[in-house]
Amino acid sequence: MNRDQYLTMYAQMYRIRVFEEHVNELYTSGKMPGLAHLYIGEEAVAVGVCQALRPDDYITSTHRGHGHCLAKGASADRMFAELLGKAPGYCSGKGGSMHIADQERGNLGANAIVAGSTGIAAGAAFAAKRARSDRVAVCFFGEGGLGQGILYEVMNMAALWTLPVIFVCENNLYNEYTPYAETTAGDLLARPRAFGIVAEETDGQDVRAVHAAAGRAVARARRGEGPAFLLCQTYRFLGHHVGDVNRGYYRTKDEEQRWRAERDPLQILMTWLIAERIATSEECARVGEQVRAEVAAGLQFALAAAYPDPSEVDTHVYA
Numbered sequence: 417m418n419r420d421q422y423l424t425m426y427a428q429m430y431r432i433r434v435f436e437e438h439v440n441e442l443y444t445s446g447k448m449p450g451l452a453h454l455y456i457g458e459e460a461v462a463v464g465v466c467q468a469l470r471p472d473d474y475i476t477s478t479h480r481g482h483g484h485c486l487a488k489g490a491s492a493d494r495m496f497a498e499l500l501g502k503a504p505g506y507c508s509g510k511g512g513s514m515h516i517a518d519q520e521r522g523n524l525g526a527n528a529i530v531a532g533s534t535g536i537a538a539g540a541a542f543a544a545k546r547a548r549s550d551r552v553a554v555c556f557f558g559e560g561g562l563g564q565g566i567l568y569e570v571m572n573m574a575a576l577w578t579l580p581v582i583f584v585c586e587n588n589l590y591n592e593y594t595p596y597a598e599t600t601a602g603d604l605l606a607r608p609r610a611f612g613i614v615a616e617e618t619d620g621q622d623v624r625a626v627h628a629a630a631g632r633a634v635a636r637a638r639r640g641e642g643p644a645f646l647l648c649q650t651y652r653f654l655g656h657h658v659g660d661v662n663r664g665y666y667r668t669k670d671e672e673q674r675w676r677a678e679r680d681p682l683q684i685l686m687t688w689l690i691a692e693r694i695a696t697s698e699e700c701a702r703v704g705e706q707v708r709a710e711v712a713a714g715l716q717f718a719l720a721a722a723y724p725d726p727s728e729v730d731t732h733v734y735a
């Protein structure tokens with residue numbers, strides 16, 4: 417990895433952070449319809465994985481999908497437009513936060529059904545294999561997905577058919593308001609391994625660790641060696657969704673403050689870049705300023721954009 421690649425990873429994580437801060441503000445000030453599940457705190461997972469992918473590789477995403485979409489190369493202006501239901505949005509404003517997709521960059525879509533998109537990713541991997549391309553498909557899912565039957569059907573097929581699919585489990589410790597340990601038995605990595613799938617655990621707050629682990633999984637899949645499973649240990653800094661502001665009944669403020677102070681993925685990368693003399697704190701600050709300006713301009717674009725014409729209400733909604 418060279419300096420530019422590290423700074424790109426820093427900028428991508430920063431872009432997700434700032435985008436989501438705006439989303440939180442849009443929602444709490446009543447400007448955004450629907451609901452949003454923020455990814456703040458988990459940025460290193462999406463960025464570390466997507467930086468190991470090519471533009472023509474596929475991803476599938478979740479209800480907590482803004483970070484995946486931005487990390488795969490989407491731009492903030494059209495994403496804000498989508499969240500606000502505006503015409504220039506990636507799905508003409510008809511998908512919103514939980515159904516955003518960006519086909520041009522291989523993002524086959526967010527999905528509100530827990531683990532629902534694992535089957536779509538395996539399908540994309542199957543298609544890539546049949547077409548004799550070396551594209552791979554990544555499916556992101558939360559550890560709540562470990563309780564869904566579809567994941568096990570998909571892992572079984574992916575292993576049997578040696579599909580180039582990488583299962584990225586984002587363990588942020590909570591399924592909605594329930595600690596995952598109360599719902600999930602046994603050794604998590606033993607589950608994919610039971611199907612013969614190579615599985616690895618990584619520090620989801622350290623973008624370099626995620627990137628290295630994802631790189632290994634992607635290289636195997638491209639060589640035709642089949643699926644892999646990446647367990648990324650992470651934490652969401654905010655609520656399950658934007659309305660989940662009083663979290664005291666399921667986790668403590670102390671715990672949240674500890675993660676923010678000690679395990680912030682942006683801080684971890686910046687500290688390392690400075691310690692290794694790859695970038696100065698001023699250079700990192702400049703990257704942050706540029707990203708802030710770009711995201712703010714994207715928001716203004718979306719706020720000023722038109723809603724879709726009412727005559728289009730039934731276009732793009734049926735296949």
Ligand SMILES: Cc1ncc(C[n+]2csc(CCOP(=O)(O)OP(=O)(O)O)c2C)c(N)n1
Pocket residue numbers: 479480528529530557558559560561588590591592656
């Ligand atoms: C099949 C299904 N069951 C229940 C829900 C309601 N639900 C939405 S998010 C969520 C918890 C998801 O936890 P996890 O998969 O760990 O993802 P996280 O929200 O932590 O990112 C649940 C149960 C759903 N969307 N889909």
